[in-house]
Amino acid sequence: MRIRRSNMAAMGWPDCAKSLKGVILDLCGVLYDSGEGDGVAISGSAAAVKKLKESDLLLRFCTNETQATREKFVGKLQRLGFDISVSEVFPPAPAAIAVLKERGLRPHLLVHDGLLNEFDGVDKTNPNCVIIGDAAENFSYKNLNEAFTVLIGLANPVLFSLGQGRYYKETDGLKLDVGVYMKALEYACDLKAEVIGKPSSTFFQSVLNDMGLQPHEVLMIGDDLVNDVGGAQQCGMKGVQVRTGKYRPSDEKHPTVKADGTVDNLAQAVDMILSQRAH
Amino acid sequence: MRIRRSNMAAMGWPDCAKSLKGVILDLCGVLYDSGEGDGVAISGSAAAVKKLKESDLLLRFCTNETQATREKFVGKLQRLGFDISVSEVFPPAPAAIAVLKERGLRPHLLVHDGLLNEFDGVDKTNPNCVIIGDAAENFSYKNLNEAFTVLIGLANPVLFSLGQGRYYKETDGLKLDVGVYMKALEYACDLKAEVIGKPSSTFFQSVLNDMGLQPHEVLMIGDDLVNDVGGAQQCGMKGVQVRTGKYRPSDEKHPTVKADGTVDNLAQAVDMILSQRAH
Numbered sequence: 246m247r248i249r250r251s252n253m254a255a256m257g258w259p260d261c262a263k264s265l266k267g268v269i270l271d272l273c274g275v276l277y278d279s280g281e282g283d284g285v286a287i288s289g290s291a292a293a294v295k296k297l298k299e300s301d302l303l304l305r306f307c308t309n310e311t312q313a314t315r316e317k318f319v320g321k322l323q324r325l326g327f328d329i330s331v332s333e334v335f336p337p338a339p340a341a342i343a344v345l346k347e348r349g350l351r352p353h354l355l356v357h358d359g360l361l362n363e364f365d366g367v368d369k370t371n372p373n374c375v376i377i378g379d380a381a382e383n384f385s386y387k388n389l390n391e392a393f394t395v396l397i398g399l400a401n402p403v404l405f406s407l408g409q410g411r412y413y414k415e416t417d418g419l420k421l422d423v424g425v426y427m428k429a430l431e432y433a434c435d436l437k438a439e440v441i442g443k444p445s446s447t448f449f450q451s452v453l454n455d456m457g458l459q460p461h462e463v464l465m466i467g468d469d470l471v472n473d474v475g476g477a478q479q480c481g482m483k484g485v486q487v488r489t490g491k492y493r494p495s496d497e498k499h500p501t502v503k504a505d506g507t508v509d510n511l512a513q514a515v516d517m518i519l520s521q522r523a524h
Numbered sequence: 525m526r527i528r529r530s531n532m533a534a535m536g537w538p539d540c541a542k543s544l545k546g547v548i549l550d551l552c553g554v555l556y557d558s559g560e561g562d563g564v565a566i567s568g569s570a571a572a573v574k575k576l577k578e579s580d581l582l583l584r585f586c587t588n589e590t591q592a593t594r595e596k597f598v599g600k601l602q603r604l605g606f607d608i609s610v611s612e613v614f615p616p617a618p619a620a621i622a623v624l625k626e627r628g629l630r631p632h633l634l635v636h637d638g639l640l641n642e643f644d645g646v647d648k649t650n651p652n653c654v655i656i657g658d659a660a661e662n663f664s665y666k667n668l669n670e671a672f673t674v675l676i677g678l679a680n681p682v683l684f685s686l687g688q689g690r691y692y693k694e695t696d697g698l699k700l701d702v703g704v705y706m707k708a709l710e711y712a713c714d715l716k717a718e719v720i721g722k723p724s725s726t727f728f729q730s731v732l733n734d735m736g737l738q739p740h741e742v743l744m745i746g747d748d749l750v751n752d753v754g755g756a757q758q759c760g761m762k763g764v765q766v767r768t769g770k771y772r773p774s775d776e777k778h779p780t781v782k783a784d785g786t787v788d789n790l791a792q793a794v795d796m797i798l799s800q801r802a803h
Contacts, residue, residue, distance in 0.1 A: 380665075381665060382665050382666070383665075384665040384668075385664055385665065386659075386660055386661050386662075386663040386664065386700070387661070389663075389700060389704075390698075390699060390700050393691065393698070393700055393704075394697060394698060397691075397698060411711060411712050411713075411714070412672065412676075412712055418673060419669075419672070419673060419676060420669060421665070421668060421669050421672055421708075421712055424711060424712075425668075425672075425708045425709075425711055425712045426708060428707045428708055428710070428711040429700075429704045429705060429707055429708040430704075431707070432690060432703060432704055432707040433690050433691055433700055433703075433704045434690075435690070
């Protein structure tokens with residue numbers, strides 16, 4: 246018996262675009278590639294963001310960016326030509342600060358120098374937990390050893406990792422991300438880190454709450470199959486992967502995560518979404 | 525029904541010392557604590573090694589030391605007062621070089637500067653595998669990223685880790701060991717490293733072959749519960765842990781590895797062994 250293809254795909258990509266109420270975009274690898282200075286915008290992405298903003302879809306940005314304060318990296322994106330404001334962007338650091346307050350924890354920070362200001366108002370004396378972000382060059386042997394020494398000295402060691410990415414793409418090549426150092430400290434201290442950021446469902450849900458939408462009404466578009474697409478799907482959203490940023494062809498044969506759709510770039514994704522909704 | 529304690533312990537520590545033919549000692553944390561300069565000898569250990577050498581027991585040293593060539597670290601131990609020679613010592617680097625030859629592999633090295641000479645005769649052009657050792661300060665973000673870039677660019681990435689220790693003790697505190705960076709690269713590249721060194725049974729067996737003894741005839745003494753004691757037990761030897769070096773009280777309640785005996789230090793272990801054999 247033949248099943249009509251249009252029915253099979255009815256709830257899939259890109260047909261699902263018809264019933265969407267909102268879109269969440271990842272930043273690095275979707276809007277731009279990071280690197281020296283501001284990095285470079287990905288061709289067509291600025292125009293695509295503009296089209297989404299002019300549509301009836303709600304738009305938010307969900308990122309594991311932890312190399313700078315929100316103000317700094319939103320400023321960078323504006324300079325690259327993107328229509329984006331701080332209130333539309335959800336990174337892990339503010340979510341981490343909320344968790345610290347809730348649980349009365351004082352962090353030892355192993356993060357990028359650019360992120361330190363986000364933690365200005367946070368008590369860091371006599372630390373009883375460790376927070377790691379994408380510290381890049383700050384991931385020296387000395388600094389990792391220092392974070393380890395704090396953790397191993399605690400009766401109940403708590404490690405927060407701002408994301409769990411393996412690597413990301415900069416203009417001069419792939420770079421190791423925070424998840425790699427999370428695994429390092431997990432092994433050193435024989436503990437399990439708490440991830441704050443994508444792919445945590447709690448984190449995605451906080452963005453949905455801000456939008457006032459249900460997961461099935463929202464599509465996530467990212468370049469990271471596991472953290473963007475897989476995380477969004479776990480949370481009940483559809484997830485589409487772009488073939489920019491850290492995308493690798495092997496992602497399309499991943500053993501556990503299957504994107505609802507794979508597109509060449511954000512411009513193509515947005516054109517497909519808007520053309521579905523035009524019918 | 526009461527079971528007589530002497531029967532229960534008949535095959536255990538220290539009774540097993542009666543039938544031993546050889547002893548294998550770990551170096552760092554058993555003979556000495558590493559640190560600035562040569563580090564410091566652990567009290568009573570030099571005399572204990574001397575007593576073992578004067579006994580009828582065969583003696584070898586099995587170490588995951590990869591910060592220096594054998595000649596260098598054996599020289600250090602001699603300066604610290606130990607009667608020890610290069611031919612009695614089994615570290616991972618020479619075992620790794622044998623594996624490279626056997627499999628026609630050319631390594632990219634992320635190791636301590638002090639170890640580089642061991643690999644002088646090895647072809648390192650156009651690398652098709654990565655070897656990591658206890659590189660200490662060489663575990664910079666830049667160097668780890670470089671090793672990652674080699675691995676991620678290979679169709680069949682091969683990572684050799686010279687040991688898998690979590691941390692070791694230096695005179696100024698605990699230091700992260702190679703296993704931590706092995707886990708980091710395993711996660712980054714989604715692969716499983718091949719461990720050369722303790723606790724690999726292949727590695728322990730190469731020492732037993734050199735001694736011409738069976739596993740049940742040999743006792744391993746180390747400060748690392750998992751890699752020294754657990755590794756030796758997996759190989760069929762008895763394993764005793766010393767409460768020096770990286771020993772932590774929680775080791776005595778470890779969920780999976782139980783030492784055959786735990787002693788304060790090497791001096792006490794050797795006295796117990798020799799007194800059992802005197803009866």
